[in-house]
Amino acid sequence: MGEKGSSLELGLGLSLSLGCGGNNSSNNNNNNNNHNQPSFKMNLMHKPSPQLVQNHNQKTPWNEMFQYPAERNQDTRSFLRGIDVNRLPASSTVDYNCEDENGVSSPNSTISSSISGKRSEREANNGDENDAERASCSRGSDDEDGGGGDTSRKKLRLSKEQSMLLEETFKEHNTLNPKQKQALAKQLNLSPRQVEVWFQNRRARTKLKQTEVDCEYLKRCCENLTEENRRLQKEVQELRALKLSPQLYMHMNPPTTLTMCPSCERVNVSSSSSSSMVAPTGPTRHPQGPNVQRPIPINPWATLPIHHRPLDAPASRS
DNA sequence: ACCACACCGCCGTTTACGTCA
DNA sequence: GGTGACGTAAACGGCGGTGTG
Incomplete structure (x- = not known):
C-alpha cells in the first residue's frame, strides 16, 4: 500500500516524517512486524523514546508495550460476567504455527481460495452454508438467535x-496466513473472517496507540527545541548588547563562544575574560581556555560548517 | 509489456453492545 | 427500572498494492 504516514514540520526547520511503513510489498507474512513503524528522519539531541527504539528491533510483543485499559476492562467485564458465548471446542490444540515461517500458501491453493480473501468470503457469506457457519461459529450463544433468517448482524463481544x-x-505474528487463520478460527470456534477482522482491528489499535506515543514524543522534542531556541536567542541578544557597549564589554565575563579550529574543523567551547574571545583572526590552536565557564549542550548545528551556524554571522555585520 | 484477476492489508465508517450518569 | 449519551469492539465497503497467468 502507499505510504500513508503523517509528517510533521516543526517550526525550527525540522522536518519529521512519521511514515508508518505500511509496505505490504512482498512481506505479507511475518516479516511485516516492521509494518506501521514510524521512520524518524530526524537527528535530535534527545534520545528517542524507548518504544521507538524498541520497535525498530521488533522482537517487541506489542501487547506488552501497550496495555489497553479498555481491553482489560472488556476482558474483565466479560470474565466477571462469566458468560462464554463462544464455547471453545473440546479439541482446541491446533498447531496453527506448523506452517513454515515464510508460510505463503499458494494463492491458488484450496485453502487460500476457499477461506481467505474477503471478497470471496463476503460473497460467500450470503450463501446458506456460510449463514449457518456464522450462526454457529460467531455466536454459539445461549440465548436463541432465533431462526436463521435474521439479517441484522449480531455483534457480541469475544x-x-x-x-x-x-x-x-498477535504477539507472535501480527498477521496470519490463511492456514494460521483457519486453524485459529477453528480453535476459537470463530469464522476465519472474524479472526481476520479481529487482527485487522488489532493492528489498527496498535497503530493508533503508536501514533499517540509518537506524537507525545514529538511534542516533547518540540518543546525542548523551543526552549533551546529561546536560550540561544537570548544569548545572541546579550552578545549584541555587549558589542554595542565596548567599555562594559571589556569588563564583563563574556558568554560562551563557539569557535572552530580551521585545521581539524572541531567546534570548541571557550570563553575568556579578556578580549581574546573576539573571533580569532588566525588559526587558533584548539583554544581550550583554562576558564571554560559552561558547556554548551550539543546542538543540531554544532557540526555544521561554521558559516552555517547562526551565531557566526557577525563577520558580515558592522 | 500489458491486462485481468485474486488476494491481502489498511482506512474510514457503520453498527451493535456495554457502561454510566 | 427505563433511558439517552458515550466509548469501544466488531464488522463492512472501498481502495491500492502485489503476484500470477
Whole structure:
C-alpha cells in the first residue's frame, strides 16, 4: 500500500516524517512486524523514546508495550460476567504455527481460495452454508438467535478466552496466513473472517496507540527545541548588547563562544575574560581556555560548517 | 509489456453492545 | 427500572498494492 504516514514540520526547520511503513510489498507474512513503524528522519539531541527504539528491533510483543485499559476492562467485564458465548471446542490444540515461517500458501491453493480473501468470503457469506457457519461459529450463544433468517448482524463481544488466545497469537505474528487463520478460527470456534477482522482491528489499535506515543514524543522534542531556541536567542541578544557597549564589554565575563579550529574543523567551547574571545583572526590552536565557564549542550548545528551556524554571522555585520 | 484477476492489508465508517450518569 | 449519551469492539465497503497467468 502507499505510504500513508503523517509528517510533521516543526517550526525550527525540522522536518519529521512519521511514515508508518505500511509496505505490504512482498512481506505479507511475518516479516511485516516492521509494518506501521514510524521512520524518524530526524537527528535530535534527545534520545528517542524507548518504544521507538524498541520497535525498530521488533522482537517487541506489542501487547506488552501497550496495555489497553479498555481491553482489560472488556476482558474483565466479560470474565466477571462469566458468560462464554463462544464455547471453545473440546479439541482446541491446533498447531496453527506448523506452517513454515515464510508460510505463503499458494494463492491458488484450496485453502487460500476457499477461506481467505474477503471478497470471496463476503460473497460467500450470503450463501446458506456460510449463514449457518456464522450462526454457529460467531455466536454459539445461549440465548436463541432465533431462526436463521435474521439479517441484522449480531455483534457480541469475544469471550475472555478468545481474546486471550487472539492476543497471544498477535504477539507472535501480527498477521496470519490463511492456514494460521483457519486453524485459529477453528480453535476459537470463530469464522476465519472474524479472526481476520479481529487482527485487522488489532493492528489498527496498535497503530493508533503508536501514533499517540509518537506524537507525545514529538511534542516533547518540540518543546525542548523551543526552549533551546529561546536560550540561544537570548544569548545572541546579550552578545549584541555587549558589542554595542565596548567599555562594559571589556569588563564583563563574556558568554560562551563557539569557535572552530580551521585545521581539524572541531567546534570548541571557550570563553575568556579578556578580549581574546573576539573571533580569532588566525588559526587558533584548539583554544581550550583554562576558564571554560559552561558547556554548551550539543546542538543540531554544532557540526555544521561554521558559516552555517547562526551565531557566526557577525563577520558580515558592522 | 500489458491486462485481468485474486488476494491481502489498511482506512474510514457503520453498527451493535456495554457502561454510566 | 427505563433511558439517552458515550466509548469501544466488531464488522463492512472501498481502495491500492502485489503476484500470477
